Amino acid sequence: MSLPTRKLGRGSQSQNMPMTGERSSQPVDPAAKVCKEIVRCVNFAAIKHKDQRRKDEAQSPYVNHVIGVAYILTSEAGVSDVSVIQAALLHDTVEDTNTSFYELQAEFGEDIANLVKELTDDKSLPAEERKKLQVIHAPKSSYRAKLVKLADKLYNLRDLRRSPPVGWSKERIQEYFQWAAQVVSGLRGTNKQMEESLCDLFSERGITL
Ligand SMILES: Nc1nc2c(ncn2[C@@H]2O[C@H](COP(=O)(O)OP(=O)(O)O)[C@@H](OP(=O)(O)OP(=O)(O)O)[C@H]2O)c(=O)[nH]1
Ligand SMILES: [Mn+2]
Secondary structure, eight states, X not given: OOOOSSOOOSSTTGGGSOBSSTTOOOBOOHHHHHHHHHHHHHHHHHHHTTTOBOSSTTXXXXXXXXXXXXXXXXXXXXXXXXXXXXXXXXXXXXHHSSOOHHHHHHHHOHHHHHHHHHTOOOTTSOHHHHHHHHHHHGGGSOHHHHHHHXXXXXXXXXXXXXXXXXXXXXXXXXXXXXXXXXXXXXXXXXXXXXXXXXXXXXXXXTOOO
């Protein structure tokens, strides 16, 4: 019996996969490409947020938040759009670290950079103004940005319930819930699972959407 003369790539399905280019015989595995892109975002976020801590008693690493937001999207909201997961991982880099949109554009492309832009508050504005703008901008956001905004709020509200920031009074926590409910109100009709979880958190506090 003669052996095949053509070299096969990894795995039995490799013959059906697109080639990387004319001169390369290495097939591109789409799953590997997605995996690589996501890990690249996790790595970028970990480096950018490395010195940042959450405001809780334990001073948890800030990067736990962005990974947690991405995890809510994949494990609870059923989101499989890679760009949404990438944006979730990068969503606080410009707002909270020395990252620019140009850097995001160069690293991850214009689409991801624009998505992060939709999720970024202008920190040069007073806090009151920023909060008002979130309420106004929520309903006008793109579908993908709405998904990340819902997951971001869900993570932060759960955090508030579990281990609130040091020094936050009961009133301040309640005010955050009330403001978050106004934002979430403008995001309705985007994702059933996350909206139900948010509704439960609000009703615990006597807030109805
Ligand atoms: N619940 C909670 N939040 C913490 C903690 N540490 C840091 N944060 C961040 O603080 C922000 C909420 O605190 P605020 O005082 O209302 O807002 P500010 O820091 O942007 O002025 C959130 O920003 P954000 O993610 O950009 O969301 P958003 O609130 O601006 O929508 C949240 O991620 C923590 O221990 N618990
Ligand atoms: Mn966030």
